[in-house]
Amino acid sequence: MKDITRTLARYACAARFDDLPSAVRGEGVRALVNYVGCAAGGAHEDDVDLMVRFLGEFDGGAQATLVGRSERLDILNAAFINSMSSAALAFNDTHFITVAHPTSPVAAALLALAERRPMTGRDLLHALVLGVELQCRAGMILTVPPAVSAVGLSMQGMVGSIGAAVAAAKVLQLDETGMTTAIGLAANQSAGLREAQSTMASHYTPGHAARCGLAAALLAARGFECSGSMLEGAKGFAVSFAQQPNLAAAIDGLGERFEISTLAYKPYPAGVVIHPIIDACLEIVREQPLDAGQIERVELRLNPLAAKLTNVVDPKDRGQALVSFQHWTVSTLLYGAAGIAQVANTIVRERTVAELRRKVSFVNDESVSREAAHVRVVLKDGSVRVASVSHCRGSVERPLTDADITTKTEDQLRMVFAPERARAIVAQSWRIETLTDLGPFCRALAQENEHRSAGA
Amino acid sequence: MKDITRTLARYACAARFDDLPSAVRGEGVRALVNYVGCAAGGAHEDDVDLMVRFLGEFDGGAQATLVGRSERLDILNAAFINSMSSAALAFNDTHFITVAHPTSPVAAALLALAERRPMTGRDLLHALVLGVELQCRAGMILTVPPAVSAVGLSMQGMVGSIGAAVAAAKVLQLDETGMTTAIGLAANQSAGLREAQSTMASHYTPGHAARCGLAAALLAARGFECSGSMLEGAKGFAVSFAQQPNLAAAIDGLGERFEISTLAYKPYPAGVVIHPIIDACLEIVREQPLDAGQIERVELRLNPLAAKLTNVVDPKDRGQALVSFQHWTVSTLLYGAAGIAQVANTIVRERTVAELRRKVSFVNDESVSREAAHVRVVLKDGSVRVASVSHCRGSVERPLTDADITTKTEDQLRMVFAPERARAIVAQSWRIETLTDLGPFCRALAQENEHRSAGA
Numbered sequence: 001m002k003d004i005t006r007t008l009a010r011y012a013c014a015a016r017f018d019d020l021p022s023a024v025r026g027e028g029v030r031a032l033v034n035y036v037g038c039a040a041g042g043a044h045e046d047d048v049d050l051m052v053r054f055l056g057e058f059d060g061g062a063q064a065t066l067v068g069r070s071e072r073l074d075i076l077n078a079a080f081i082n083s084m085s086s087a088a089l090a091f092n093d094t095h096f097i098t099v100a101h102p103t104s105p106v107a108a109a110l111l112a113l114a115e116r117r118p119m120t121g122r123d124l125l126h127a128l129v130l131g132v133e134l135q136c137r138a139g140m141i142l143t144v145p146p147a148v149s150a151v152g153l154s155m156q157g158m159v160g161s162i163g164a165a166v167a168a169a170k171v172l173q174l175d176e177t178g179m180t181t182a183i184g185l186a187a188n189q190s191a192g193l194r195e196a197q198s199t200m201a202s203h204y205t206p207g208h209a210a211r212c213g214l215a216a217a218l219l220a221a222r223g224f225e226c227s228g229s230m231l232e233g234a235k236g237f238a239v240s241f242a243q244q245p246n247l248a249a250a251i252d253g254l255g256e257r258f259e260i261s262t263l264a265y266k267p268y269p270a271g272v273v274i275h276p277i278i279d280a281c282l283e284i285v286r287e288q289p290l291d292a293g294q295i296e297r298v299e300l301r302l303n304p305l306a307a308k309l310t311n312v313v314d315p316k317d318r319g320q321a322l323v324s325f326q327h328w329t330v331s332t333l334l335y336g337a338a339g340i341a342q343v344a345n346t347i348v349r350e351r352t353v354a355e356l357r358r359k360v361s362f363v364n365d366e367s368v369s370r371e372a373a374h375v376r377v378v379l380k381d382g383s384v385r386v387a388s389v390s391h392c393r394g395s396v397e398r399p400l401t402d403a404d405i406t407t408k409t410e411d412q413l414r415m416v417f418a419p420e421r422a423r424a425i426v427a428q429s430w431r432i433e434t435l436t437d438l439g440p441f442c443r444a445l446a447q448e449n450e451h452r453s454a455g456a
Numbered sequence: 457m458k459d460i461t462r463t464l465a466r467y468a469c470a471a472r473f474d475d476l477p478s479a480v481r482g483e484g485v486r487a488l489v490n491y492v493g494c495a496a497g498g499a500h501e502d503d504v505d506l507m508v509r510f511l512g513e514f515d516g517g518a519q520a521t522l523v524g525r526s527e528r529l530d531i532l533n534a535a536f537i538n539s540m541s542s543a544a545l546a547f548n549d550t551h552f553i554t555v556a557h558p559t560s561p562v563a564a565a566l567l568a569l570a571e572r573r574p575m576t577g578r579d580l581l582h583a584l585v586l587g588v589e590l591q592c593r594a595g596m597i598l599t600v601p602p603a604v605s606a607v608g609l610s611m612q613g614m615v616g617s618i619g620a621a622v623a624a625a626k627v628l629q630l631d632e633t634g635m636t637t638a639i640g641l642a643a644n645q646s647a648g649l650r651e652a653q654s655t656m657a658s659h660y661t662p663g664h665a666a667r668c669g670l671a672a673a674l675l676a677a678r679g680f681e682c683s684g685s686m687l688e689g690a691k692g693f694a695v696s697f698a699q700q701p702n703l704a705a706a707i708d709g710l711g712e713r714f715e716i717s718t719l720a721y722k723p724y725p726a727g728v729v730i731h732p733i734i735d736a737c738l739e740i741v742r743e744q745p746l747d748a749g750q751i752e753r754v755e756l757r758l759n760p761l762a763a764k765l766t767n768v769v770d771p772k773d774r775g776q777a778l779v780s781f782q783h784w785t786v787s788t789l790l791y792g793a794a795g796i797a798q799v800a801n802t803i804v805r806e807r808t809v810a811e812l813r814r815k816v817s818f819v820n821d822e823s824v825s826r827e828a829a830h831v832r833v834v835l836k837d838g839s840v841r842v843a844s845v846s847h848c849r850g851s852v853e854r855p856l857t858d859a860d861i862t863t864k865t866e867d868q869l870r871m872v873f874a875p876e877r878a879r880a881i882v883a884q885s886w887r888i889e890t891l892t893d894l895g896p897f898c899r900a901l902a903q904e905n906e907h908r909s910a911g912a
Contacts, residue, residue: 006598050680054671058516058530074514152689152696157644188613188657189664191647201644201682208645215510224506226657233608235650240608 001247004141004232008134009179011254012166017126020258020328025433027260028129028404033429034265035086035094035107036067036445037409040416040425041340042088043375043447047200051207052081064112067445068416075112079164080215083108084207087156089340090322091269091412092206093131095259096370096396097141098155099272099309102263105160105210106131106167111119111445112214113168116440121435127167129260134183135163136259138231140249141238148248151308157192157205160243164213169220177228178220184230185216198312198320267393267408268338271323273306276373278393281332283387284377290333292352294379297359298329301374304364313357321348326357333377371395406430416447460597460688464590465635467710468622476714481889483716484585486861489565489885490549491542492523492901494866495748496794496881498544499903500523503656507663520568523901524872531568533587535620535670539564540663543612545796545803546778547725547868551588551715554595554611555728555765558719561616561666562587562623562736567901568670569624570894572659577891583623585716590639591619592715594687596705600634603702604902610656612647613661614697619871620669625676633684634676640686641672643693654768654776721856723849723864724794727779729762732829732848737788739843740833746789748808750835753815754785757830760820769813777804782813789833795867827851862886872903 004376037258042048043066052066055077062072066081073081086104093103110124110131111195139159142149165186169179190213192205219227231237231250238245268278277300284290302325312324321327321343333343347353368374371392377385391397400408406426413422428441435441464756499522504831506871508522511533518528522537529537542548542560549559566580566587595615600603621642625635645668648661676682686704687693694701724734733756740746742820758781768780774806777783777799803809827848833841847853856864862882869878884897890898 047680050675050678054675054678054680058532060514060516070742076514105653150696152693181614184652185657185660188652188661189647191645193644193685193686193693193696195683195689195693196640196644197683199683201641201680204680205644219506219510222506222510222655224503224660225655225665227651227653227655230649230651234652235608235653237608237649237651240606240649270499366509 001232004178004247004250005183005230006176006228006408007251008137009183010176012130012134012170013174013176013179015126015130015255017122020126020129024129024258024260025125028125029430029432030108030265030402031093031103031132031260031263032125032128033404033409033426036429037105037412038092038423039086039090040068041091041412042085043416045088047203048085048088050083051084055080064115065442065446068447071446072425075116076211076215078112079109080207080211082111083210084118084203087206088203090271091266091267093141093263093265094272095136095263096272097262098136098143098159100136100139100155100159101206101444102135102160102163103128103131103153104206105164105213106135108210109164109214110171111169111442113171115442119171119438121432121438123171124438125433127170129258130170131163131167132260132263133165133258135159137250138162138237141231141245141247143241144249145247146244147242148244149242152194153241154192154194154205157209159189160206160209161186161189161213161216164210165216168214168217172221173219174220180228181220181224181226184216184228185219185224186213187230188226188304189216190237190241198315198323256300264394264396267400267404269322269340269343270328270338271310273303273336273370274310274325274328276371276389277302277306277325277375278328278332278338279389279392280337280373280375280387281329282338284335284375284385285333287320289336290377292334292356295333295356295359296378296380297361298333299369299376299378300325300329300360300362301365302362303368303370303372304366305370307364309364314349314354317345319342326360329360329375330356359387371397457688460637460703460706461686461709462632462636462684464593464710465639466632467588468590468626469630469632469635471582471586471711473578476582476585480585480714480716481581482800483680484581485558485886485888486721486858487549487588487716487719488563488581488584488888489865490861491559492881492885494548495538495542496524497868498541498546499687499872501541502545503659504537504541504544507540511536520571521898521902524903526903528610531572532667532671534568535565536663536667538567539666540659544659545725547722549719549721551592551595551719552617552712553718554592554599556592556595556611557662558588558591558616558619559789560586560662561620561669562591564666564826565620565624565670566627567898569627575627576893577888577894579627580894581889583626585714586626587619587623588716589680589714590622591615593706594618594693597687597701597703598698600702600705601885602700604700605698608650608732609697610648610650610661611647613665614646616662616665617642617645617669617672621664621672624670628673628677630673630676636684637676637680637682638673640682641675641680641682642669643686644682645672646693646697654668654779672877680867707829718852720850720852721861722860723856723860725796726784726794727766727776728823729759729765729826730781730784731850732827732845733758733781734784734788734794735845735848736829736831736843737785738792738794740841741789741792742829745792746833748790748812751812752834752836753817754789755820755832755834756785756816756818757824758818759824759826759828760822761826763818763820770803770810773801774799782816785816785831786812827853850880
């Protein structure tokens with residue numbers, strides 16, 4: 001299949017905002033709102049603090065806002081931090097077909113650029129939709145059957161840089177060759193391994209993708225050159241990262257179907273494959289709570305991907321617990337909720353919780369979809385409670401409502417901003433399409449030093 | 457196979473310079489001398505100019521020298537440029553088993569660090585040897601049979617960051633955990649596709665590797681965390697980038713055999729797999745020159761890798777011609793030499809040369825080694841000239857002498873420095889082991905503005 005990179009580039013260059021279906025624009029706004037909350041919510045994680053200090057040593061000057069923080073960094077470094085922080089609580093959006101988290105690197109690159117050159121809300125929205133679209137389509141080359149890619153390749157690392165590059169190249173108004181080069185330079189920096197999961201390094205990956213992608217677009221704008229066939233070439237992205245890559249998946253229905261319409265927003269800060277388990281556990285304890293002493297064992301029937309990605313029986317800290325299906329099973333059953341509070345280190349390290357995690361068994365079942373799970377809790381008194389979920393909350397079939405996203409986003413913004421300010425930021429984010437200059441919007445996402453103690 | 461990453465890290469931390477065989481130290485010096493010339497020779501290529509200007513926009517200050525240039529950049533950006541420039545003429549060293557070019561990112565990271573903290577010549581040499589060693593061994597996981605990796609994965613991109621990280625972590629005196637983290641963070645940034653070959657982007661790859669690797673070590677020093685099993689883990693480097701990865705190859709004979717002893721230094725600025733063809737062509741015209749009008753056709757019998765990597769019948773410019781076996785075959789036969797002059801754009805675009813390139817045919821022959829080639833020139837008068845090379849110049853069996861390396865290095869240094877200065881730099885590079893502070897050595901590699909016109 002020829003000219004895939006150029007076909008995608010030509011589409012992105014020619015696309016006009018007014019041609020987007022209004023539902024697609026609406027999804028762009030939802031993605032942005034959700035992103036803003038996630039970036040603020042993760043802004044003061046230890047690893048983000050560390051990266052801000054580190055990048056500050058190698059920084060070209062206070063060019064752009066860091067969401068939820070008081071420092072400013074150059075636009076490449078700001079893109080890094082604003083993508084990293086939005087992934088730090090694993091609360092960002094998901095494209096299920098690829099298991100990528102596409103909005104983080106795209107929105108982070110765009111917000112950084114918006115403080116360097118004039119950009120309207122419509123510019124940002126359109127570039128965001130396109131960056132998500134081409135990123136997801138690049139990922140589908142590697143993941144839509146018959147394609148098979150190694151489970152170790154982090155999909156957000158593989159394609160996040162491509163998304164950031166496309167979005168930045170669109171607002172920079174690059175021509176077809178420039179856009180092709182931006183995609184190519186981004187693919188040349190695709191990187192990230194799932195072995196890093198649940199360590200600081202797993203949050204480095206989306207930050208790095210945003211920085212590399214934004215650099216790719218800026219370099220293309222300055223005349224840096226790359227092969228025009230980086231995705232489909234004989235030594236390119238597709239054959240390097242997949243067996244039987246599916247090049248057709250990258251262009252089927254381009255401009256007609258929009259991948260942003262299939263994004264899922266997480267109701268829980270857990271690995272997405274764990275969400276149906278959480279929903280089932282919530283159902284089991286909704287009417288009648290359980291305490292640790294009552295539970296004999298828990299049996300799960302799951303899509304095989306769940307255990308492949310999140311089988312962590314003995315997490316040491318919150319980072320590991322976020323992607324432990326055993327931890328979420330137990331904490332949800334015991335606390336009747338699945339928020340940031342239920343993965344606090346104190347709960348992760350509690351002896352009762354640790355012991356119960358070892359009593360969670362699972363069976364892989366290919367007939368169970370990735371959005372489904374069956375949970376069976378056997379109690380010490382011999383009774384059994386069961387729940388099955390076919391489509392988890394936040395999945396395409398059961399999307400979060402706009403009100404759900406507002407609630408989730410405000411909750412996270414309140415981790416760094418006073419409540420009225422959090423409300424104002426959410427309201428402005430929903431109105432992004434009406435803003436004629438994003439500069440003030442971006443600067444309003446900064447945290448003034450003196451407000452920290454009030455919010456934290 | 458368990459604990460590969462940690463085993464490598466433990467070795468690198470415990471290693472002492474005085475325990476290195478003197479031949480290994482000597483190879484370290486040869487690698488450094490060769491590197492210095494390559495970095496100067498490529499310092500004013502168009503793509504390097506462009507990257508210096510670009511990185512200058514996002515730079516933390518004049519911390520380190522750029523070899524052969526007058527600008528100074530922060531150490532991450534300097535590491536990028538000094539690795540990129542040393543690869544820009546494809547004249548850097550080669551580790552044949554992996555087809556990586558290990559010294560570039562390692563030496564570039566070390567020279568940058570040497571201006572930030574005190575470093576002796578012995579410190580640099582030892583770290584260089586270790587960075588080359590562990591980088592090559594990581595690459596061997598992917599390339600030593602039964603391992604098979606996709607031909608599109610750039611090996612210098614896959615492992616260069618690991619080499620730079622190990623070397624920097626050694627001079628930073630990180631402990632075993634820090635070294636393990638540095639290797640892991642570097643592997644998490646392994647990136648680069650051979651589809652970019654012969655474009656500017658292919659020189660971006662080694663620059664990026666140096667920057668990412670140095671950042672990995674600095675981050676590990678500051679407490680950033682990563683999985684301890686990034687190379688061997690179930691979702692790690694080995695299984696992500698190879699079928700049947702050879703983990704044993706990473707640790708077999710560790711501390712006894714040294715991969716730096718197997719490095720090849722290029723006598724010609726061509727893709728290494730082309731070198732035996734060049735040697736054979738030189739032999740054919742040594743006694744009796746040929747001119748274009750005499751040649752009917754040229755038939756090559758080659759190891760299959762040669763055509764797999766360098767089959768470029770119609771290169772558009774020097775960048776593409778550097779990795780075109782057809783171009784080197786023709787230009788060597790016509791000009792009786794194979795230097796930078798024989799890939800000048802004027803020669804690449806000459807009609808006679810272009811026509812003759814189309815008359816070069818090849819046969820793949822698995823029985824021909826990668827260091828061998830058979831060349832048969834059929835002349836219009838019906839006569840035939842043949843030459844066979846079993847080990848090309850610059851291969852392990854036929855290494856360049858120290859004098860060859862001096863000549864090659866001085867030639868390149870003279871592209872930017874006055875002759876007496878070039879000679880002085882080469883002489884000091886050979887004496888690197890005796891230097892107690894590398895700061896002045898590094899600063900002496902800078903080009904004063906006013907000298908450019910004299911040298912260029």
